[in-house]
Amino acid sequence: MRSQRSFALFIALLAAALIPALLWGLLSGSVLLSPKALAEAFYFLIGRGDNEIAAALVFKIRLPRLLLAVLVGASLGSAGACFQGLFRNSLADPYIIGSSSGAALGAALAVSVGGGLGFGFFSVMGLPGACAFAGSLTAVFLAFIISRASGNTPSPVTLILAGTSVSAFCSALLALVLVLKDRSLMQVYYWLLGSLSGTSWPRLLSVLPFMILGNIVIFFSVRPLDLLLQGEEAAESLGLNPLKTRFVLAIAATLPVAASVSVSRVIGFVGLIAPHAARFFTGPAHRRLLPASALAGALLCLIADNLARSLIPPVEIPLGVITSLAGAPFFLFLLARQSSRGGFR
Secondary structure: OHHHHHHHHHHHHHHHHHHHHHHHHHHOOOOOOOHHHHHHHHHHHOOOOOOHHHHHHHHHHHHHHHHHHHHHHHHHHHHHHHHHHHHOOOOOOOOOOOHHHHHHHHHHHHHHHOOOOOOOHHHHHHHHHHHHHHHHHHHHHHHHHHHOOOOOOOOHHHHHHHHHHHHHHHHHHHHHHHHHOHHHHHHHHHHHHOOOOOOOHHHHHHHHHHHHHHHHHHHOOHHHHHHHOOOHHHHHHOOOOHHHHHHHHHHHHHHHHHHHHHHHOOOOOHHHHHHHHHHHHHOOOHHHHHHHHHHHHHHHHHHHHHHHHHOOOOOOOOHHHHHHHHHHHHHHHHHHHHHHOOOOO
């Protein structure tokens, strides 16, 4: 009971911390808003105010961006926890089997070709976003195909190595594209740094179904994830098919990650930091770890985006730079901590 109360308190604190972070985001940026102007924006929304400029700034520009930051951070946090459980590797992150490199290659090809998508649901993402989404999913499928080339059931290590090879191949193709289309170099480079600039309500809504679907599958797979932590043989003895489970969960976790990359570009370390920070308070059981990781990722991404917009206005720092500056020291801390315990498992 005491442990349950502690978990409930931790979740409540994480959820409550999102409120001041959202208020900070609404007030800060290249144009500072006073609390009075923010209140006037809400009054305008209900037809009782006349501050149209503040209302447009809050509801058309900042609010969709802040909500997307929450969704992206939550997706990366839950996906990171899922991948760490799948591979029984505390260094696993949402990009471990090539999704980020595949997305980068897809976006680079789109930027080099130019143009836009004029069809269907992906049109609001733009060509780079839609191609990044497709490239991310394609890279993960290729990693699974390569891992099964020998005909045997792939182990977690085999799948990670296959993902590494796919990632290296995509990175080589990315370099080739940039060499051949050097005019796209700076645009692709900025894309790789990660950013939520240009967020709109249609863009947010375009990725929401993929994020929801992937996270539903992850959150309903608590027991399989816990069984995989016990090892292949233990999972099989309890009736679990490790290969099928790993494939379904990897695709389910990649779906919100691909959607996130398509609208926010590559944001590093969130999917690594959030599960570790949550695990410190919740323990390894995924019933508690997954919601805590999602909330921690949402809070981390939201704070990082607020800093990116407000540290040196009117210049906006790429979001990936902020998360990397925070994530790299944390990663070194993890290395030192785990080395003192006998290494990573």
